[in-house]
Amino acid sequence: MATPPSVAPAALRCPGVHVVRALLPRSGGDPCPRSTLPFRLGGLSLRKCLHAGAGAVFATRSPGLGNAENLREGSSLSRNWDLSRQIGDEHGVLIECRDVHKSFGDKHVLQGVSFKIRHGEAVGIIGPSGTGKSTILKVMAGLLAPDKGEVFICGKKRQGLVSDEDLSGLRIGLVFQSAALFDSLNVRENVGFLLYENSNLPEERIGELVTETLAAVGLKGVEERMPSELSGGMKKRVALARSIIYDDTKETIEPEALLYDEPTAGLDPIASTVVEDLIRSMHVTGEDALGKPGKIASYVVVTHQHSTIRRAVDRLLFLHEGKIVWEGMTEEFTTTTNPIVQQFASGSLDGPIRY
Numbered sequence: 001m002a003t004p005p006s007v008a009p010a011a012l013r014c015p016g017v018h019v020v021r022a023l024l025p026r027s028g029g030d031p032c033p034r035s036t037l038p039f040r041l042g043g044l045s046l047r048k049c050l051h052a053g054a055g056a057v058f059a060t061r062s063p064g065l066g067n068a069e070n071l072r073e074g075s076s077l078s079r080n081w082d083l084s085r086q087i088g089d090e091h092g093v094l095i096e097c098r099d100v101h102k103s104f105g106d107k108h109v110l111q112g113v114s115f116k117i118r119h120g121e122a123v124g125i126i127g128p129s130g131t132g133k134s135t136i137l138k139v140m141a142g143l144l145a146p147d148k149g150e151v152f153i154c155g156k157k158r159q160g161l162v163s164d165e166d167l168s169g170l171r172i173g174l175v176f177q178s179a180a181l182f183d184s185l186n187v188r189e190n191v192g193f194l195l196y197e198n199s200n201l202p203e204e205r206i207g208e209l210v211t212e213t214l215a216a217v218g219l220k221g222v223e224e225r226m227p228s229e230l231s232g233g234m235k236k237r238v239a240l241a242r243s244i245i246y247d248d249t250k251e252t253i254e255p256e257a258l259l260y261d262e263p264t265a266g267l268d269p270i271a272s273t274v275v276e277d278l279i280r281s282m283h284v285t286g287e288d289a290l291g292k293p294g295k296i297a298s299y300v301v302v303t304h305q306h307s308t309i310r311r312a313v314d315r316l317l318f319l320h321e322g323k324i325v326w327e328g329m330t331e332e333f334t335t336t337t338n339p340i341v342q343q344f345a346s347g348s349l350d351g352p353i354r355y
């Protein structure tokens, strides 16, 4: 077991809090190529964990990905998967939400949300503020349990929260709206955190993996910096690196689904493009900063940004008043005659969406 970082992260000073992500071997015939146990949040209340480190933003230079060729390729891939969805083909479904309901007190946020995310898809979830987009991401990640309805991971019904399970069937990473870095740890300790905590790798090897992973998101020489010494954009990249680092001594190398909650919120247009391209580059249809194929099997992006919709995803789910009210390909976002989507796309005050 490697020595954990000497300075305990702020969130971990709370008794009983720990974060676990371990890799598990692949089972034969599993539609998911790799299987892992995702992170575990124990002790600290979920709400506190989810809001730790709020407020960070991102920037910096991206590898040249998310280019037109990748976008086209991703688009046609998704179109095929979308077609499969329409004909009810279960093949390659990584995550399925079926009639998911979730309330907070008397606020019925999710009121029967159903959709499937397939291997290779790049999906956006859009919709008005407060409509439950972040909530459905947390349900998918296993950080919130639905009150009613079911979540299937690689065809296997999830029971309760991810922390209650032995095997999820898929490694799912959630990249929070804020970078949510541990302020008292340097970049190396932040990125390598799960490996320091949960792997048997020597510290030196973890350091190498951290450096390689940072390079994959286009960051070099920042390992010893503290989060407070980074720009907002760099923080987001560090958070992305933390979400994709893995123990390469394990028998299987995990593909994973990444869930991004408003990754470009608060960024200027150029910084947004950088991040959108980075998200593309980490996808299986992309190529990282080192020229290696991306490892992320599928991703879901919650966003309000038109540029992110256009550039980073292929298929859209529109969430409104607790339900998916429209699904379509990205190019249909501005051409659909659905009045809810039309109003949202144009930003008009007139229409079915009321504030």
Ligand SMILES: Nc1ncnc2c1ncn2[C@@H]1O[C@H](COP(=O)(O)OP(=O)(O)OP(=O)(O)O)[C@@H](O)[C@H]1O
Pocket (backbone or CB within 6 Å): 047, 104, 107, 109, 127, 128, 129, 130, 131, 132, 133, 134, 135, 136
């Ligand atoms: N843990 C919680 N406890 C109580 N209420 C919550 C909790 N999480 C979310 N909510 C409420 O549920 C509603 C949906 O929140 P959510 O963050 O999912 O919306 P959203 O669509 O992501 O919003 P935005 O686009 O503004 O980020 C909001 O009214 C929010 O206040």
